[in-house]
Amino acid sequence: MIEIKNLHANIEGKEILKGLNLKVNAGEVHAIMGPNGAGKSTLASILAGREEYEITEGEVTFEGSDLLELSTEERAHLGLFLAFQYPVEIPGVSNVNFLRTAINEIRDAKGEDPISAKDFMAMVREKSKIVELDSSLASRSVNEGFSGGEKKRNEIFQMAMLNPKLAVLDETDSGLDIDALRIVAKGVNTLKSADNATIVITHYQRLLDYIVPDFVHVLHDGRIVKTGSKELALELEEKGYDWIKEETQVG
Amino acid sequence: MAQYTENELAKDLDNQDYKFGFVTDVETDKIPEGLNEDIIRIISSKKNEPSWLLEYRLKSFEIWKNMAEPNWAHVKYNKPDFQKITYFAAPKQSKKYESWDDVDPEMKETMAKLGISLEEQKKLTGVAVDFVMDSVSVATSFKSKLKELGIIFCSFSEAVQEYPELVKEHMGTVVPNTDNFYAALNSAVFTDGSFCYIPKGVRCPMELSTYFRINAGGTGQFERTLVIADEGSYVSYLEGCTAPQRDENQLHAAVVELKAMNDAEIKYSTVQNWYPGDENGIGGVFNFVTKRGICETNAKISWTQVETGSAVTWKYPSCILKGDGAIGEFYSVAVTNNYQQADTGTKMIHLGKRTKSTIISKGISAGNSENSYRGLVQIQKNAHGARNFSQCDSLLMTDHCGAHTFPYIECKNPSAQIEHEATTSKIGEDQLFYCKQRGISEEKAISLIVNGYCKEVLNQLPMEFAVEAQKLLAISLEGSVG
């Protein structure tokens, strides 16, 4: 699905990613954990094509294409989805209007006809149930006046609507209470299939109780320094990140 | 969802050139260019006007000659040569049409290109169209239906012939010929326009609408609109403008007067799309308009405008809140791109007690354009309990455009409450990125964000207009992010 090789990236002259490698296959769930400032959001932003970052080395292949050559929207057309750590508000633009535009643009890129209003509304009703999103939120402006939890659920709702190949969830769990966490996780699990894959970025283990990962990676100082199974997350929870830091320094 | 228009939008995006840039080949009856008393006499006699109107025109001309063109607005342009303008052009066949079948086919085609196919609109309920082409009204529909209710909706010239007392009584009482340079000029040379009278207690059952366009080359446009809503009546009036492509600058100096008697309400909406000039700032219409309304006791006037056109715009639809409890509203979106310049806003003059005004202005500047909000809120001594709220936001799309806010707030009454807020900011990079991540192209993302930003104003427009306005916003801002 996606393969990242030796990725190096800078922002404002400071090197954040320092040779990152990661391979994700269809049907897999990967968790990326790491302390604050490790570069997790940076990785997510680079995959989505944010322009502030300068890529100095490395390559990323996504579904057979050179991802780094594509514009942000072309990546989205290929099925890359990022659930933002901080979803932005777009005043005056209703969620449904926004999503319908997005769906039709993606369809258009694939040479498909636009979705009919009827099918679209049916889909809105169906998918909003998955994340237990009040249907009134669908007609409100994108993220405007949403609570933290609503914003995160809205991200998963959008994910459900756009049905991506690869979803990258950046700290979708942070700031959620236990009910919201369960809802978000349920959404992600419902959408999981053999054809798609998920990268879950978090720095708490608790989300992984609900979304069970096939692999857990530790991102530290711009590199994946350790990869393991679900148990690695528990170990991190217990011991913190310091032992990883020490270990890598020794190594 | 019903008013969602992405597909139509996509179609329009294919055609970036000014879409109404064509010239209809109708024989026009022109008089020589230039301005003097004789020309005014010719206009007046061609229109078969009563002598009081000719006198009014001549008086206005005297006043105009002694006035200087205003220069306080934040706009720069080459002053028009008033002797190089033709002040009268009427389509040759000046007889009235009995039915739509009689209308010149070429003219019908023009209307179709303008997207206002009357044949269709006749079937659709709701819109009666008074079509002004080169100053003379050539078609009016729904007249009979309106007539039943006692509503008068006709061309200004027709009103002068048929209802001279009404015209004489009200014309120039809201915008006197001494008001300003362009109003004086208009009062001297106006050729035609619309007239509307709603009798006491009548709610006009449909949106009244007028489309203007400039046609014959070098023809000035001097429309005059007078809307009178008698006590307790209601009317919603739409005005839309499109103009064909021209290289030389064309002057448009209209006067619009609204009178809302006690308890009456007038809603006046404009989508303005005069030719803005090309990407290099060549050509385009000068739009110097005086629009004003008077509200008597508990009356309400609401101006809504979406301005995307004109090379230079100078326009301040205003309300004189004369009666107690009167309400004035101004909702505006002004978009400028390339080398367009707009200096627009409103004046809310509070005279009566408990008068209220609301101003919502959204400016969007792109390219090398200049976009200014200029507004006056004046609370006079006796306006006890007056309220005003103003929100003026500016959105900047590039780093070579300008966005300016010049509010004037004058208060002479302690019980008045005035609130003014303004913000200026760049179109949100984060918002654009978010849209793009969801697969939406930059152009479309801009159009989405801008339409969202203007929502409060667009919501004030009647449905058909809102759709058209959204399209216009998208077209005007193409390729504008720098």
Place this chain on the structure above:
Amino acid sequence: MEDVLTQTKFDILKTRLTQTVLPLSEEAKEKAQALLECSDFPTRRNEAWKYTNVNGLNKLLLDDSGSKSTELSIISKNAQRVHVVNGHIAKDQTALSGVKTSWTLLPELASEEPFDALNLLYCTAAIELNFDDLENKTIELVFENTCNSVISPRLFINCKKGAKGTVILNFQGTEDNASFINVSTYVEVEENANLSIHKIQKNGINAFDLQREYVNQADNSTFTMNTFPLSGKMTRNDLMINVNGNNCETFMNGAYTLKGKSHCDNHTTVDHKVAHCYSKELYKGVIDDRATNVFNGKVFVRKDAQKINAFQSNANILLSDTGTVNSKPELEIYADDVKCSHGSTTGQLDEEAVFYLRSRGLSEKSAKELLVKAFLGEVLEEVDHDDVRSYVEEQIELHFSA
């Protein structure tokens, strides 16, 4: 008769002024004279003077009548002080470091403003203040106006690289003083410097006070101007700040209390010429009786001055039926990556709040006073000089008890 017709109001005013004895270069003199020659008093047609009429200047007697001995307030006991009595530097003062009062030639700084030219040609005192260390010393200039005179000081304030300084401009007039105060202040805030100016205008009720400050800010500097027009018949302040350097901070605060027939006009301009700067402006005031307040705040953001954050706010409380408030906050913006906002409110005291306080036992008068003080308190909170803040608080107190 011809002459009379072409005589300007400046010509009339000039006949009643005494030319300066301070050393001016011929060139500066000629330039100022030429500017005055082709100027007249501003009229309504002049946008910057739309609401303010200074014709009354020519009705002032300016005959030096009045007592010379009255004691007037000083603001900061700990400050180094220079006394200027009826426009002239008091003779028997000890020399202070960083203060220059004697000249071989006045600096040739000049603006295009006729009243600045007038200040130069009829200058009564020229003072230069220099701050060159981190000590943050306070220098207070006390202007004691007890006679009906022409007070025309020209001030030069320099805060050198990396230095910190505080200036108090304390204008004090006897109660019924009818002077013509005309001040030009030139300020340079150099790189990394931090300068605060506190200006108190406690003028006599018949005095005309026209002041201009021309400020230049260099990279990484901070400048604060706090203005307190407390009394006077006519007060006009023009504060013009050029932010020429990157990464600067600029603060402008004002609080005014107007009553009687006084007229107060604060014009401020902050001109952001380069990137990454922050400016914040807060002017608040209370208008009573037949008084008029004018506020005009301009924020310019020039092309290429990206990443500017500029905020501007003006709030007024109108207490009487006969007072007038004119507020014109302006934004003129030519760069795109900016965040600017302004707000203006005008109204009366919140009746609900008055009622609430009365229901708790306060008299109507003291309820109103309390609310007004709270309203102005927001500005005072911005004042980081204790002596200045407590003086202004005291004056506000007095204003309402009188």
